[in-house]
Amino acid sequence: MYVAVKGGEKAIDNAHDWLAEERRGAPDVAELSVAQIREQLALAVNRVMTEGSLYDPDLAALAIKQARGDLIEAIFLIRAYRTTLPRFGYSVPVETGEMACDRRISATFKDVPGGQVLGPTFDYTHRLLDFALEAEGLERSAPEAAEAEAHPVMPRVTEFLNKEGLIQHEPRPAVESVPGDLTREPLQLPADRALRLQALSRGDEGFVLSMAYSTQRGYAKNHPFVGELRIGSVAVEMEIPELGFAVEMGEVVLTECETVNQFTGSRTEPPQFTRGYGLTFGQTERKAISMALVDRAMRWQELGEDDKGAPAQDEEFVLYHCDNIQATGFLEHIKLPHYVDFQSELELVRRLRREAEASGQAARQEAAE
């Protein structure tokens, strides 16, 4: 009769077996391959890489398969794997100005040197279910690529404003300091901008999106324009101390967003345009744009702006709550047994009620007398 939560070991084994069965789904439907996920669910793969902080499309695809498509679970798998990897060093900053762009748009100029390149985007598609996709095996014709000039030089749009002195100058630090690493050092506040950007880049897409949206709706409004959004591949190089020069380690696809924000000046800064910045793995532009808006909102102190008490301005609030692996773990842990604490609450409430009842009765008696 007395069972409570007993037989834990067997229960866990059975649950895992069942999970494996459910993951596979109906056996008469062909099993998904990791390569299929990598190639055909690439945007999910990109999100898992970005928030998992690990650039490996194959592992991200595997994680998505193992997680049954639950992307936060997949990010968790990638993070747990990543943490076991030794850290050999850090790359030199990637030169996104030399990115081989697949997509590059600016909302602040009609045309820019290098041109506007729409690339593979959902923008301007009509969101109508395409039932042709349901019929498998239909080969689509490849788009006619403008092969002539595959990857023209595309200078950064914000540089045009910078040359005129119209946008906040971001000087390179005189001494290149070793970049902080949130995964190796505990977060301490106030965090510098590099650490904030790191946290936002790893942060949950939904959370960062909502924070960004809140700034658009007036909570620390900062009037952003997409100065430039570019997606493409860049070389990753690392300094090898023994060699004395940087060596190319490989290429990664990145999304970079620079926003140009209105700014009327403050006590310390003249009127000028200001910047927000977003950088993420793969094609993840919703995230990169959101990140840029939140980055800009958190720069209020540096620009001498007022603290409007908006959530997106509150670095501690944003940084401590943007990580979906921390959030989901803590949220879901309330499924674990808490009966010991509940028991002590139960006894307390019973006692307080008894006492309240007793004093109530006494009061009634007094009143009756």
Added chain:
Amino acid sequence: MAMAADALTGGFTDAPRQSARAFRAALEAMARPGSVHPLTDLAQAPDPVSPAAATLLLVLCDPETPVFLAGAHDCAAVRDWITFHTGAPLAPAAEATFALGPWQALMPLSAYAPGTPEYPDRSATLIVDGDFAGQPVTLSGPGIETTTHAVLPDIAALQANAAGFPLGLDFYFTSGAELMALPRSTRIASAEES
């Protein structure tokens, strides 16, 4: 050449397990101030570093922990050994996470970081290696049920360190294959007083 060979030897053969055992002894020591703990899994550094001190260095130091060497311990052979086995950068006393040397050479205690009121953990740990001219003391405080006896160098300096709690330095005293710890939380009285 002999120096270079020294620098490359004396590490652990099975680091995960050996450093686990050594750390456990170091933890027990820090948890029970004044008690002496023998180490079973020993590293061997060049003279004059004791095996116990060499073991502590391997267990606790890495590229994230600047190390200060004092007195005879500050020699090329020891520096090379630490660099090769731990990757710890050598640093002046004020920046050191760990300091190693004989008591007299490590002085004064004011040279080391005692932590900050918000982060008292950002303080140096001193590994006092080898014999010293000591005085009997009675210790009490966290880790000690009532009182315990020990022999310590320069009671006044250590009492001043303890008086700064929660800021302050923490100490390991190493000799041969044994170690003893003295955290800043321990209250020290000279044996005559008590």
Added chain:
Amino acid sequence: MRDELSRSGKGQAMEEYNFAYLDEQTKRMIRRALLKGMAVPGYQVPFASREMPMPYGWGTGGVQVSAAVMVPEDCFKVIDQGADDTTNAVSIRRFFERTAGVAVTERTGEATVIQTRHRIPEQPLEEGQILVYQVPIPEPLRFLEPSEVETRKMHALEEYGLMHVKLYEDIARHGEISTSYAYPVKVEGRYVMDPSPIPKFDNPKLRMAAIQLFGAGREQRIYALPPWCEVVSLDFEDYPFQASRADHDCDLCGAEGSYLDEVITDDAGGRMFVCSDTDFCAGRRDAGHLGRLGATEDVA
């Protein structure tokens, strides 16, 4: 074969991962934090908590601390709510069987390292044992002041007025302090500390012969209590701290002074009270102690 060996605890650990899972550099970082925690009892040392293969909030802090202190010769016990066979306890125990190859036990007296969630075992712990707590929110002031920047300042200045105001308001409203678990304590007269969500029944046991280590993974904090450390539950002179206790004996083993779980046995209001510490209860029954229902119950 490998699997069988590791289940017995005497075999080798999974070879794909380092001993006790964490890499050596991570262990060194945690070990340094543990030593500083030991030197400043009750103070929360920040540490770079790693992403573990179990979720945050499910004991990642405790697991990292256990991994950092564990030696191959250890005998490991895990309890959740006082019980060895609750699902999360089983999961964590298995993790170390697999990754460290250590022996495991359900007996408090045999264990050298005990990882716990929400309880301190009834049997007094001894020198040589280590109790590792899983901590969800290490900051005792957090629910009074949400900002970490502010609470860190309060600890630095030893400014604990806010906590006393909260406890006093409790008394004003309810006639007693209405915190029944995670009851704050003051350590060695200096730091106010959260003893993790143990029932306040367990608070008096916090001064003990064993080493106590607290790990909060998500919040990236480690803190510690050396043996025999002075730990005082916060109270007022006219409202002294009282450890809670149910008005029952254990229905299985008849124990009078243990912490009890209330188990609902049917839908007609039937219930029984049993020790939350399953090893303590089983040990007493083995020794011949019987409670009200002990003789008749089939205790699986």
